[in-house]
Amino acid sequence: xxxxxxxxxxxxxxxxxxxxxxxxxxxxxxxxxxxxxxxxxxxxxxxxxxxxxxxxxxxxxxxxxxxxxxxxxxxxxxxxxxxxxxxxxxxxxxxxxxxxxxxxxxxxxxxxxxxxxxxxxxxxxxxxxxxxxxxxxxxxxxxxxxxxxxxxxxxxxxxxxxxxxxxxxxxxxxxxxxxxxxxxxxxxxxxxxxxxxxxxxxxxxxxxxxxxxxxxxxxxxxxxxxxxxxxxxxxxxxxxxxxxxxxxxxxxxxxxxxxxxxxxxxxxxxxxxxxxxxxxxxxxxxxxxxxxxxxxxxxxxxxxxxxxxxxxxxxxxxxxxxxxxxxxxxxxxxxxxxxxxxxxxxxxxxxxxxxxxxxxxxxxxxxxxxxxxxxxxxxxxxxxxxxxxxxxxxxxxxxxxxxxxxxxxxxxxxxxxxxxxxxxxxxxxxxxxxxxxxxxxxxxxxxxxxxxxxxxxxxxxxxxxxxxxxxxxxxxxxxxxxxxxxxxxxxxxxxxxxxxxxxxxxxxxxxxxxxxxxxxxxxxxxxxxxxxxxxxxxxxxxxxxxxxxxx
Amino acid sequence: xxxxxxxxxxxxxxxxxxxxxxxxxxxxxxxxxxxxxxxxxxxxxxxxxxxxxxxxxxxxxxxxxxxxxxxxxxxxxxxxxxxxxxxxxxxxxxxxxxxxxxxxxxxxxxxxxxxxxxxxxxxxxxxxxxxxxxxxxxxxxxxxxxxxxxxxxxxxxxxxxxxxx
Numbered sequence: 001x002x003x004x005x006x007x008x009x010x011x012x013x014x015x016x017x018x019x020x021x022x023x024x025x026x027x028x029x030x031x032x033x034x035x036x037x038x039x040x041x042x043x044x045x046x047x048x049x050x051x052x053x054x055x056x057x058x059x060x061x062x063x064x065x066x067x068x069x070x071x072x073x074x075x076x077x078x079x080x081x082x083x084x085x086x087x088x089x090x091x092x093x094x095x096x097x098x099x100x101x102x103x104x105x106x107x108x109x110x111x112x113x114x115x116x117x118x119x120x121x122x123x124x125x126x127x128x129x130x131x132x133x134x135x136x137x138x139x140x141x142x143x144x145x146x147x148x149x150x151x152x153x154x155x156x157x158x159x160x161x162x163x164x165x166x167x168x169x170x171x172x173x174x175x176x177x178x179x180x181x182x183x184x185x186x187x188x189x190x191x192x193x194x195x196x197x198x199x200x201x202x203x204x205x206x207x208x209x210x211x212x213x214x215x216x217x218x219x220x221x222x223x224x225x226x227x228x229x230x231x232x233x234x235x236x237x238x239x240x241x242x243x244x245x246x247x248x249x250x251x252x253x254x255x256x257x258x259x260x261x262x263x264x265x266x267x268x269x270x271x272x273x274x275x276x277x278x279x280x281x282x283x284x285x286x287x288x289x290x291x292x293x294x295x296x297x298x299x300x301x302x303x304x305x306x307x308x309x310x311x312x313x314x315x316x317x318x319x320x321x322x323x324x325x326x327x328x329x330x331x332x333x334x335x336x337x338x339x340x341x342x343x344x345x346x347x348x349x350x351x352x353x354x355x356x357x358x359x360x361x362x363x364x365x366x367x368x369x370x371x372x373x374x375x376x377x378x379x380x381x382x383x384x385x386x387x388x389x390x391x392x393x394x395x396x397x398x399x400x401x402x403x404x405x406x407x408x409x410x411x412x413x414x415x416x417x418x419x420x421x422x423x424x425x426x427x428x429x430x431x432x433x434x435x436x437x438x439x440x441x442x443x444x445x446x447x448x449x450x451x452x453x454x455x456x457x458x459x460x461x462x463x464x465x466x467x468x469x470x471x472x473x474x475x476x477x478x479x480x481x482x483x484x485x486x487x488x489x490x491x492x493x494x495x496x497x498x499x500x501x502x503x504x505x506x507x508x509x510x511x512x513x514x515x516x517x518x519x520x521x522x523x524x525x526x527x528x529x530x531x532x533x534x535x536x537x538x539x540x541x542x543x544x545x546x547x548x549x550x551x
Numbered sequence: 552x553x554x555x556x557x558x559x560x561x562x563x564x565x566x567x568x569x570x571x572x573x574x575x576x577x578x579x580x581x582x583x584x585x586x587x588x589x590x591x592x593x594x595x596x597x598x599x600x601x602x603x604x605x606x607x608x609x610x611x612x613x614x615x616x617x618x619x620x621x622x623x624x625x626x627x628x629x630x631x632x633x634x635x636x637x638x639x640x641x642x643x644x645x646x647x648x649x650x651x652x653x654x655x656x657x658x659x660x661x662x663x664x665x666x667x668x669x670x671x672x673x674x675x676x677x678x679x680x681x682x683x684x685x686x687x688x689x690x691x692x693x694x695x696x697x698x699x700x701x702x703x704x705x706x707x708x709x710x711x712x713x714x715x716x
Contacts (some may be wrong), residue, residue, distance in 0.1 A: 007699050007711050014697045022666075035683075038636060039666055121636065151701040151711065157673035158645055158704070161638025238642050239614070273650065277703065284712035 001062050001369060002147050002291050004112040011154070012109040015116055019043045020102035027099060042122070042160075044115030045101060049421050052096040055118040056108060060128035060146040060170075061089030061372035065359035067111045068370055072355035074104055082351040085340060087412060087463060088167070089127050089372040090118055094419050121249075122160045123153035123234070126168045129177050130371035133295060134381035136329035137173035140189050140197055144289045145226065146170050148280055152227050159234045163241035164249035166234070170199075179374060179490035181205045181213050182466055184251045185233060190220060197223040203233060203263065204255030207460035211496040212252045215260035217267060224285065228278030232271035236263070295367050295382055300332025304385035319441060320392050320403040334385055336366075338378040338395060339402040339410060343435045346428050347413045348376035350400070357398040361391055375412055375451075377405065408450045408517070409435040412463055416456030416473065417480070423456035425473025425480035426506075430454055433510040438517075447517055450530045451489075466490035468531045469516060470497045471509060482509045486516070486542060487534045498539065501547050512546050519545045555658065556679040556687050558672065563691040570606055570627060572660075585629050585658075588613050591621070599624055608660065611639040615646050622653050630676065632661035641674045648675030648705035668693035675705030 004012075019039075026036040033047075040046075044055040056071065063071075071091055075083045078100045079093040086092055096104070108114055117124055128146040132138065149168060153159070159166070169178040172189035180186030186202035198220040205214025221229050237251045255263045311318040326335040338358060341347050350358075358378055362370045365387040366380040373379060383391055395401040404410050411434060414420065416427030431454055438444050453467030457474075464470030470485035481503035488497030504512055517530070519542050524533045534542065557566040570583045575590055584598065585606035598605050606627025607618060618628065628647055630640040640659065647653040658678035659671050665685040672694045679690060701711045 005715070007714060011697060011699050011701075011711075014699075018693075018696050035664075042666075121638075154701050155669070155697065156702055157670040157700075158641045159638070160670055161636050161641065163638075235642055238638055243611075243637060243639075280712060283716070287712075287715065 001064055001293065002059075002143065002288065003293060005291075008151075009109075009112060012112065012114050012116075015043075015114060015155070016102070016105040016109040019105055023098065023102050038120070041120045042117070043101075043105070044118035045096070045098075046119060047421075048094065048419055050419070051094065052098055052101070053419070054093045054096045054101060054104060054115060055086070056091045056093070056113060056115050057118045057125045058090050058113075058372050059150045060126055060132070060143055061130050061374070062128075062132075062143060063370040063372065064368050065363045065370065067113055068355050068359040068362070070107055070111045070113070072352035072359070074107060075352040075355070078104055081353075082349050083355070084346070084415065085348045085350065085372050085376050085378070087374050087376060087414075087461065088118075088125050089130075089374055090125055091372070092415075094415070116154060119165075120160075121162045121164050121166075123149075123156060123162075123166045123168065126150055126153070126170060127178050127183075127374055128169065129171045129173055130373040130379045131173070131177065131326065131335055131381060132371075133292070133369075134328055134333075134335050135173055136327065137175055138171075138189070139191050140172045140223075141289070141292065142170045142172040142189060143292060144285065145187070145189070145223070147288050147292075148227065148285060149230070152230070152280070159238060162234070162238055163243045164246065164251075166237070166251065168230075174492065176490075176492040176494075177373065179463070179466065179494070181492075181494035182207055182211070182463075182490055183214065185230070186214055187226075189223070192220055199223060199226060201229065201233075203267075204252040204260070205494070206250050206252040207463055207465050208250065209247050209458050209460075210252065210256075211460070211465040212256065213494045213496060214252065215255065217255075217260055217264035224282055225276070225279055227280050228274045228276060229267070229271055231274050231278045232267045235270055235274075236266050240266075295369070297330045297333065297382070298384070300330070300384065302331035302385075304332065304388075307385045307388050310389035314389075316396070316401075316403075317389060317392050319445070320396075320401060321388065323403040323407060323445070324405045325388070328382070332385055334383055334388060336380040336383045336388065336391055337373070337405040338380065338400055339404050340377050340400065341404060341410045341431075341435065342399060342402045343404075343409060343439045344432050345435075347411050347431050350378070354398050354400050357394055357400070361394055365391055375410065377410070403441065404444060406449045406451070407444045408438045408447050408452060408513075409444060411435065411452045411454060412467070413454040414456050414461035416454075416462075420456060420461075422459055423473065424458075424475035425456050425482065427454040427456040427462055427471075427473060430471060430473075430482065430506065430509050433506075434513055437510040437514055447521070448529055450517070452513070453488075463490060464488075465496045466494065467497060468529070468534070469513060474503055476503065480506050482506065484509075484512065484516075484546075486539060487531065489531060493531075500539065501543055515545045516542050556681065556685070556690050557656075558677040558679075563687040563694070565687050570604070572608070572629075583626070585627055588617065595621070595624075606656070606658070609640075609643055611637050611643075615643045615651070619651060622647070622651055622655070625653075625655055627656040627658055627678075628653065629658045629660045632659060632663060632667075635662040635664050635667060641670060644671070644676050645674040645705050665689055665693040669696055673700065673704040673706045673708065 371379040455462035485497030
């Protein structure tokens with residue numbers, strides 16, 4: 001992964017020192033909570049229902065074992081022994097004391113980590129493909145570009161007080177694991193006809209109250225012009241995005257109001273004025289590329305007798321292999337997904353001990369590389385097939401060997417009313433209910449890929465709009481109800497789901513999912529996922545079944 | 552005489568302010584003035600012909616392009632930040648320096664807090680009316696916080712990628 005040089009390290013140290021002073025001023029009463037709020041929000045510190053929440057940035061979801069152990073230690077020392085991985089590939093600690101935050105930020109800075117721009121109306125952590133550098137599907141390593149964006153966007157003097165927060169995703173594979181089309185900016189690396197590299201630029205996607213799949217405003221942006229083009233987009237947004245209503249302030253509203261063509265025209269006009277002076281020199285791109293320590297792979301054949309024998313002997317391992325392994329670009333290697341969706345657990349939570357186990361495995365078997373996915377799981381991107389039995393055994397012993405990646409219990413859920421001051425309803429218990437309903441692994445595998453996403457309020461942190469089945473918590477006269485949507489997707493076939501019918505009380509959600517699944521299993525054609533069947537049949541059979549007893 | 556923090560040759564100091572801020576409904580006092588864009592468009596010509604130094608207060612919704620042909624005659628552009636979190640003024644200031652090569656004073660007025668000092672200096676603002684009572688020493692401390700920067704901006708600081716060469 002990218003190695004921070006002295007300059008990157010000093011940048012973080014300076015920022016941590018600044019926050020230490022600011023916290024001291026707050027604790028000494030020199031500034032009020034109102035004055036402190038914007039300061040702490042620039043450092044990822046939120047005041048939630050019960051305590052401060054600190055959101056730590058994990059740039060493009062990439063971690064080394066040393067960093068992961070520090071996160072584990074922080075969880076043990078300053079939180080309740082765990083952390084929560086988020087859909088932005090970040091990590092949140094939910095039980096933080098203000099007075100501890102300077103120590104925490106110093107501990108993070110010591111291992112090249114920080115909480116800069118994990119909140120506030122600025123450019124947030126750029127997300128990328130968790131399989132970067134490991135999948136054969138990509139045409140370039142998207143982390144190179146994500147790191148260039150990280151640096152460019154860090155304490156950007158012009159774009160730190162935007163109309164609203166700003167999220168960029170970047171992928172270089174045809175199969176999109178970043179939800180690029182529902183980001184403020186989605187960047188998809190492509191090769192042009194002449195073989196040169198460029199980006200398809202998608203602007204104005206988003207979730208929240210007004211979900212949009214973003215339009216493409218530029219089919220092919222030469223890769224080395226990326227930063228000047230981003231500059232142009234951000235400048236148009238900073239000047240013209242709405243600031244009168246926080247719910248209409250995201251760039252998607254501006255793009256929608258102007259129309260994609262007019263927005264694109266304004267960006268082009270500004271881009272021409274910015275010129276190449278806004279671009280990173282090719283030498284710096286080359287340096288960043290080089291700073292990602294190249295992974296040394298052994299030359300292997302694409303079959304491991306040890307692994308095959310172990311699978312034959314252990315159905316649990318065989319099931320894990322079917323569901324949690326992904327094809328690696330190198331023969332004899334595999335990508336291992338670690339599910340943080342244990343049946344009955346809180347989606348995305350990992351205990352400090354579990355983080356330590358993953359760090360150990362990454363060191364021993366995984367080329368010191370750990371990734372966080374936007375679906376709130378972890379990835380060991382480079383594991384030898386020979387080592388999978390040992391990795392699985394260790395994960396299983398730590399309670400994170402759940403073989404359910406992309407299956408019905410691999411649910412995204414926001415923290416919901418259990419933690420969040422904005423939420424209308426709980427999300428975690430609903431996820432737990434559904435996971436228990438489908439605890440039978442054979443049935444889960446029979447159902448296949450089914451993405452359930454749960455948000456505790458309309459702000460849609462749980463991405464419910466793009467769930468194959470989306471669940472939105474709503475408040476009805478003080479009671480928690482849940483609105484179901486079907487047919488959404490955050491992948492390359494992105495779509496916003498449509499509402500199924502009237503909202504359901506909490507105890508009817510899991511049974512309703514059960515009914516939806518039965519309809520799918522009855523209706524599905526060969527090879528169809530839930531999403532495919534829904535798109536073919538439309539909502540009617542699903543709706544009729546769920547609301548049958550209401551008639 | 553009132554004062555503002557002024558950045559001259561890399562040093563922040565408290566400097567007397569010869570300009571009077573005048574709102575649209577106030578009578579014009581004698582001397583150098585900072586007035587609204589509207590008032591400048593109506594009365595600027597006359598005030599300049601009287602030999603006064605004139606500054607324009609640019610509100611966030613007002614586009615800096617409107618001033619393009621007048622900049623050479625203006626002593627000050629006072630970029631207004633009615634709320635600290637309205638970031639349009641950063642773009643305005645940067646364009647004044649980079650696109651229009653404005654050599655006069657670019658002053659930050661309004662909800663100006665020391666946490667913004669670093670950003671403001673980087674976009675080319677060189678005079679400050681802090682709302683939080685910051686001293687020039689505190690302002691300088693906040694502005695010089697980061698030893699390195701990652702982007703090119705109007706302050707001509709060497710960005711990280713060039714430092715590395």
